Amino acid sequence: MASSSVFAGLAQAPEDPILGVTVAYNKDPSPVKVNLGVGAYRTEEGKPLVLDVVRRAEQMLINNPSRVKEYLPITGLAEFNKLSAKLIFGTDSPAIQESRVATVQCLSGTGSLRVGGEFLARHYHERTIYIPQPTWGNHPKVFTLAGLTVRSYRYYDPATRGLDFQGLLEDLSSAPSGAIVLLHACAHNPTGVDPTLDQWEQIRQLMRSKSLLPFFDSAYQGFASGSLDKDAQSVRMFVADGGELLMAQSYAKNMGLYGERVGALSIVCGSADVAVRVESQLKLVIRPMYSNPPIHGASIVATILKDSDMFNEWTVELKGMADRIISMRQQLFDALKTRGTPGDWSHIIKQIGMFTFTGLNSDQVAFMRQEYHIYMTSDGRISMAGLSTRTIPHLSDAIHAAVTKLK
Amino acid sequence: MAMCSRAAAAIRRRGGVALAPPHARAMASLFGHVEPAPKDPILGVTEAFLADPSPDKVNVGVGAYRDDNGQPVVLDCVREAERRIAGNLNMEYLPMGGSIKMIDESLKLAYGEDSEFIKDKRIAAVQALSGTGACRLFADFQRRFLPDSQIYIPTPTWSNHHNIWRDAQVPQRTFTYYHPESRGLDFAGLMDDVKNAPNGSFFLLHACAHNPTGVDPTEEQWREISYQFKVKNHIPFFDMAYQGFASGDPERDAKAIRIFLEDGHQIGCAQSYAKNMGLYGQRAGCLSILCEDEMQAVAVKSQLQQIARPMYSNPPVHGSLVVSIILNDPELKSLWLKEVKGMADRIIGMRKALKENLEQLGSPLSWDHITNQIGMFCYSGMTPEQVDRLTNEYHIYMTRNGRISMAGVTTGNVAYLANAIHEVTKTK
Numbered sequence: 083m084a085s086s087s088v089f090a091g092l093a094q095a096p097e098d099p100i101l102g103v104t105v106a107y108n109k110d111p112s113p114v115k116v117n118l119g120v121g122a123y124r125t126e127e128g129k130p131l132v133l134d135v136v137r138r139a140e141q142m143l144i145n146n147p148s149r150v151k152e153y154l155p156i157t158g159l160a161e162f163n164k165l166s167a168k169l170i171f172g173t174d175s176p177a178i179q180e181s182r183v184a185t186v187q188c189l190s191g192t193g194s195l196r197v198g199g200e201f202l203a204r205h206y207h208e209r210t211i212y213i214p215q216p217t218w219g220n221h222p223k224v225f226t227l228a229g230l231t232v233r234s235y236r237y238y239d240p241a242t243r244g245l246d247f248q249g250l251l252e253d254l255s256s257a258p259s260g261a262i263v264l265l266h267a268c269a270h271n272p273t274g275v276d277p278t279l280d281q282w283e284q285i286r287q288l289m290r291s292k293s294l295l296p297f298f299d300s301a302y303q304g305f306a307s308g309s310l311d312k313d314a315q316s317v318r319m320f321v322a323d324g325g326e327l328l329m330a331q332s333y334a335k336n337m338g339l340y341g342e343r344v345g346a347l348s349i350v351c352g353s354a355d356v357a358v359r360v361e362s363q364l365k366l367v368i369r370p371m372y373s374n375p376p377i378h379g380a381s382i383v384a385t386i387l388k389d390s391d392m393f394n395e396w397t398v399e400l401k402g403m404a405d406r407i408i409s410m411r412q413q414l415f416d417a418l419k420t421r422g423t424p425g426d427w428s429h430i431i432k433q434i435g436m437f438t439f440t441g442l443n444s445d446q447v448a449f450m451r452q453e454y455h456i457y458m459t460s461d462g463r464i465s466m467a468g469l470s471t472r473t474i475p476h477l478s479d480a481i482h483a484a485v486t487k488l489k
Numbered sequence: 490m491a492m493c494s495r496a497a498a499a500i501r502r503r504g505g506v507a508l509a510p511p512h513a514r515a516m517a518s519l520f521g522h523v524e525p526a527p528k529d530p531i532l533g534v535t536e537a538f539l540a541d542p543s544p545d546k547v548n549v550g551v552g553a554y555r556d557d558n559g560q561p562v563v564l565d566c567v568r569e570a571e572r573r574i575a576g577n578l579n580m581e582y583l584p585m586g587g588s589i590k591m592i593d594e595s596l597k598l599a600y601g602e603d604s605e606f607i608k609d610k611r612i613a614a615v616q617a618l619s620g621t622g623a624c625r626l627f628a629d630f631q632r633r634f635l636p637d638s639q640i641y642i643p644t645p646t647w648s649n650h651h652n653i654w655r656d657a658q659v660p661q662r663t664f665t666y667y668h669p670e671s672r673g674l675d676f677a678g679l680m681d682d683v684k685n686a687p688n689g690s691f692f693l694l695h696a697c698a699h700n701p702t703g704v705d706p707t708e709e710q711w712r713e714i715s716y717q718f719k720v721k722n723h724i725p726f727f728d729m730a731y732q733g734f735a736s737g738d739p740e741r742d743a744k745a746i747r748i749f750l751e752d753g754h755q756i757g758c759a760q761s762y763a764k765n766m767g768l769y770g771q772r773a774g775c776l777s778i779l780c781e782d783e784m785q786a787v788a789v790k791s792q793l794q795q796i797a798r799p800m801y802s803n804p805p806v807h808g809s810l811v812v813s814i815i816l817n818d819p820e821l822k823s824l825w826l827k828e829v830k831g832m833a834d835r836i837i838g839m840r841k842a843l844k845e846n847l848e849q850l851g852s853p854l855s856w857d858h859i860t861n862q863i864g865m866f867c868y869s870g871m872t873p874e875q876v877d878r879l880t881n882e883y884h885i886y887m888t889r890n891g892r893i894s895m896a897g898v899t900t901g902n903v904a905y906l907a908n909a910i911h912e913v914t915k916t917k
Contacts, residue, residue, distance in 0.1 A: 092792060151769055205523050341581050342806060360520050371800065377770030
């Protein structure tokens, strides 16, 4: 008989709310079911997509017999790091030219956020990070486990289904000097609500005046508007003023590399000397976590970014994905208008990126799951990438029914 | 740029004025106080090796396998698996706990194909970021659910073990392991420490091919250790980074684990495919914890996932596909077993050759430990000063604890290496 385990009293963890949606969807036998839960891109046919340019890069790697699979350095693939910094900060960025950027390859956005958070908990004088209300469900856990205290700032206004800009400015104004502030670079998750450029400028001025440290999360560069440069404007604005910031970059969505876990953490520092020391300390965070990052995905990214033909091919495919999503927004909006569904649905076309915060309440969401087999998170967030021309009518019927039958 | 800024800092410290590089901004930095971190002792060796222009240089530092031409190797079974993946499979997120297929195959390797624990679904297991990631998940899990526990780590051990449990904030102690005089196991010292540790302590054990010493307990010694663990209610955590790579036979290399399982211990186990499948940079590994029953295994796995989610969300898919494809396909698995044996045999051959060379040179010392020790590393017994001489005079690179990576030894360099070792050790 096995002896009593030291873990005998351990409770099962609650299911992840986002991933739990897909679990429930998979169990549903209905032929009309639609999965608007997890944020992975789907084609018009509802299939996952591997970009053509990624397939090309894969083949190039396979066909190169001299390629080996040795350990990467702790900081990852050097070429990938340089190219990633250029991608987000711009090839002419003064911060890059002055060698003030420390970039380390990390495990997608999550890994970049965690490593950055751990670094700040060890080396930064302020241990509080302000995150927008609402934000991606994993953000609070990542930063708490990194050793930071998490507070929130107002962001989403349910009344307008837009930005609560006054609330945001007030909350950041009352943050202690030096506090860290998490900013979604574009395509805010889960609301799809982004500040305008003017609003970004005001945010920047306020933050710099209070020495608030920006920590950008860029998970959708190129995916939001279809333009890589446009989606990086908020970030570049902050870099242009010469100040410091952290940047977590992910290639999960914009290159479709989800499971390969490809990302980068960049820290823009006040001087090249500081950047060198910062990089050395980042290594001490990484080594006891996983020693060095996975090579496959980063090799694909580097292959694409350094070849101008492949880079251009990528931008075309990326724009294709962004355009399909923008088209879904328009079609859904039009369908609701046609049905005369009560309420203002313009937020569907004003919001940007993969997600729409519909404004539906949890009762309405549950109703839509029961009666129409529509799966979304209970906060009313839908993944536009999960929609197609074929399924829009069904979804708009469901929304119409939910809104008219329940309040 | 790095050297220039360090020089500038040095000038400033001496009270002089450093000329700032032309484009540097004199901006006050929020991170200006950050100290430069010390270099990693192991990885720093390869950096120095690469920088050396000497044609005679030899790298017996880092533990990555090399063939007899000193070249890194991609196994044929791996190349074939990758051919099957490219263009065919998508890159969707794995579940938080990783690839079920890869986990299932990994458990069979560690616990045995017909393991009752697998049948009874008593093992909580998740895909991890190679051995490091598996150890870290376990350390974080230990911290969260047994916050009063500590870990006993052998002396010496892979240096990163200390970093892992430190960053997980689990207090660590050491237990006696290596016996410098005999260059073997200090079994009496080890058993004393096991007996003197508080009941219910966690112990980190290297399942085979101890890193850095290459010194493993015999089967009889493992049985005694296991028995004493039962008496003391200790919890064994096995780090198995070299299954198949030590003796050439994965079943044989898992013997220690099987002994402990037979004796009823509820073990934890970190597995890595970095060396035995040559997947180094793919970060493919597995963490498993044997539980009382299926329900507990489900609960433990769910909690391990909760630790992974805020660290990296879900593990990388590519390496897991390579592992699953190879281990699921009988032909590929057979090829893998052959290739792993080939690597282990080459290393065993180089141990023999190095020892014979030293004996032929008339070394006054005993070099039996070279062939007694097992796996990738040989703890030569050389002092840091002797190692420095090897590096400075002979361009031979190894860690200063005298650890030689046998994988870096070839028929082409073994004589040179033996001669150099003889020269620095013959006096004293």
